[in-house]
Amino acid sequence: MTKSTRIILICSGKGGVGKTTLTANLGIALAKRGVNTAVLDADFGLRNLDLLLGLENRIVYTAQEVLDESCRLEQALVKHKQEPNLSLLPAGNPRMLDWLTPDDMQRIVALLSEQFDYVLIDCPAGVEDGFKNAVAAAKEAIVVTNPEVSAVRDADRVIGLLNTHGVQPVQLVLNRVRPKMMASQEMLSVDDVTDILALPLLGLVLEDEQVIVSTNRGEPLTLSSNNSPAARCYSNIAGRLQGEQIPMIDPSKEGSGVRAKIRRLMQTKIF
Amino acid sequence: MLNHFSKIQTISLPLSREEDWKVSLPNKVKGLDEGLVVLNCRDWLLTYRDFQKIEALCGTKGLQIEIIISTRTETIVSASSLGYQAKLSLNNNQKKPTNSEIDSNNNHNDLPLLFHRGTIRSGENLDSEGDILLLGDVNPGAKISAVGNILIWGKLRGNAHAGKLGDDQAKIIALQLRPLQLRISQAIARGPEEKPQAGFAEEAILESGQIVIKPANPNLLRAHTAQNVFIS
Ligand SMILES: Nc1ncnc2c1ncn2[C@@H]1O[C@H](COP(=O)(O)OP(=O)(O)O)[C@@H](O)[C@H]1O
Numbered sequence: 001m002t003k004s005t006r007i008i009l010i011c012s013g014k015g016g017v018g019k020t021t022l023t024a025n026l027g028i029a030l031a032k033r034g035v036n037t038a039v040l041d042a043d044f045g046l047r048n049l050d051l052l053l054g055l056e057n058r059i060v061y062t063a064q065e066v067l068d069e070s071c072r073l074e075q076a077l078v079k080h081k082q083e084p085n086l087s088l089l090p091a092g093n094p095r096m097l098d099w100l101t102p103d104d105m106q107r108i109v110a111l112l113s114e115q116f117d118y119v120l121i122d123c124p125a126g127v128e129d130g131f132k133n134a135v136a137a138a139k140e141a142i143v144v145t146n147p148e149v150s151a152v153r154d155a156d157r158v159i160g161l162l163n164t165h166g167v168q169p170v171q172l173v174l175n176r177v178r179p180k181m182m183a184s185q186e187m188l189s190v191d192d193v194t195d196i197l198a199l200p201l202l203g204l205v206l207e208d209e210q211v212i213v214s215t216n217r218g219e220p221l222t223l224s225s226n227n228s229p230a231a232r233c234y235s236n237i238a239g240r241l242q243g244e245q246i247p248m249i250d251p252s253k254e255g256s257g258v259r260a261k262i263r264r265l266m267q268t269k270i271f
Numbered sequence: 272m273l274n275h276f277s278k279i280q281t282i283s284l285p286l287s288r289e290e291d292w293k294v295s296l297p298n299k300v301k302g303l304d305e306g307l308v309v310l311n312c313r314d315w316l317l318t319y320r321d322f323q324k325i326e327a328l329c330g331t332k333g334l335q336i337e338i339i340i341s342t343r344t345e346t347i348v349s350a351s352s353l354g355y356q357a358k359l360s361l362n363n364n365q366k367k368p369t370n371s372e373i374d375s376n377n378n379h380n381d382l383p384l385l386f387h388r389g390t391i392r393s394g395e396n397l398d399s400e401g402d403i404l405l406l407g408d409v410n411p412g413a414k415i416s417a418v419g420n421i422l423i424w425g426k427l428r429g430n431a432h433a434g435k436l437g438d439d440q441a442k443i444i445a446l447q448l449r450p451l452q453l454r455i456s457q458a459i460a461r462g463p464e465e466k467p468q469a470g471f472a473e474e475a476i477l478e479s480g481q482i483v484i485k486p487a488n489p490n491l492l493r494a495h496t497a498q499n500v501f502i503s
């Protein structure tokens with residue numbers, strides 16, 4: 001009971017930036033490292049964490065029934081077949097939003113804390129009730145954003161709210177990084193983003209087609225020994241969360257082909 | 272300070288720390304009639320969550336919070352993040368703030384100096400009845416406003432309004448002045464498009480009704496209110 005469970009909210013402000021994908025991949029990556037991990041779908045409106053984890057057809061009960069006390073937590077938890085260190089607590093139906101309170105969220109997370117080392121909460125987009133419920137239960141947070149002005153603006157708003165809620169530490173994951181576009185300054189650079197958001201950078205995730213392939217299969221990239229660019233990024237994030245010193249990838253050294261190499265060579269000469 | 276709210280009821284949190292506001296607040300609320308209320312938080316540090324609780328409590332008596340007053344900037348920021356109108360007051364019976372030396376030497380006028388450390392983020396407002404000295408950035412989507420001058424030891428990328436009650440002498444100074452929009456007194460200007468020159472503080476002032484931006488002049492700074500801020 002005196003366990004110090006890490007309760008991490010994964011949030012963004014803007015929708016579609018990659019929260020659920022990060023939650024699923026990080027959950028698997030942590031579980032692989034032998035950490036007892038629960039992922040909680042707090043996005044009752046647009047639940048799809050179950051889908052990404054390939055667990056959709058194994059859901060019997062949800063957080064809703066646990067709160068109603070019509071089932072025990074153990075009955076609602078869905079264990080991942082290949083990575084039994086990972087369990088999903090599914091969201092209830094969308095109407096649950098109408099009556100769910102911050103206290104309910106705290107109750108659920110307290111229950112999960114009794115048996116898990118990590119609880120990852122997949123937060124809904126926005127800063128409305130869904131966010132407020134989720135934030136009430138969180139100790140720390142990962143803010144996910146893309147190198148786009150609108151996503152960064154919304155992330156900034158969320159960081160302000162996390163601060164007023166006393167959530168600490170708050171770290172940043174910059175998702176969908178495209179080295180080419182960054183190099184040609186068609187996209188905000190890593191520095192541009194961290195300069196505005198002023199948060200410690202937990203990791204970069206490269207834009208990677210494999211993410212979409214794996215989403216459709218219901219098998220997070222980190223599950224297989226797949227060594228696609230994004231898979232490496234997610235694993236690094238898991239390692240850093242556990243305190244390992246893993247160097248950040250350098251987008252200007254990523255990207256393939258002769259052209260990128262020449263560009264890099266030229267850059268180092270000119271500057 | 273509250274004269275113009277005379278028709279509105281006031282709830283004041285306890286003066287002394289001995290008394291827990293969470294315990295005494297329900298009784299205070301009970302004694303009031305339905306309607307608008309001013310919430311004076313004094314120097315209590317209140318979070319977003321605290322305000323949600325207070326809001327719920329006031330709701331039970333049909334009370335609507337009109338404005339939140341506090342002597343702490345953190346509380347002001349929490350209140351504004353919930354969408355409340357929030358005002359910073361510098362109370363006489365409060366122990367002198369750390370910036371007291373700055374304040375007492377500042378005889379340019381007797382407006383209070385609001386000192387704030389930290390980034391003002393999108394959706395947040397920082398407002399002062401006097402000058403503002405901010406150690407931190409003002410991000411896009413955030414707003415900073417003052418009756419007097421605005422001094423930002425950081426980057427201004429959001430909106431700023433100095434001399435908001437009509438002081439044409441008010442200025443806005445920042446290490447990097449790249450706001451979305453600037454206002455001085457009644458004048459409005461869009462921020463400059465070109466990238467800032469690194470390493471030069473800039474100031475925005477009003478010249479014949481137009482907002483102009485130029486490199487901050489250290490002598491000019493000394494001659495005005497910022498004098499004592501930059502000396503130590
Ligand atoms: N690194 C990435 N590379 C390519 N596609 C990505 C990446 N991260 C996320 N996506 C895609 O972006 C979409 C939105 O991701 P999702 O995790 O559902 O966002 P959110 O939960 O924030 O709404 C999905 O289609 C997902 O496959």
Ligand SMILES: [Mg+2]
Pocket residue numbers: 019020021043048
């Ligand atoms: Mg999602």
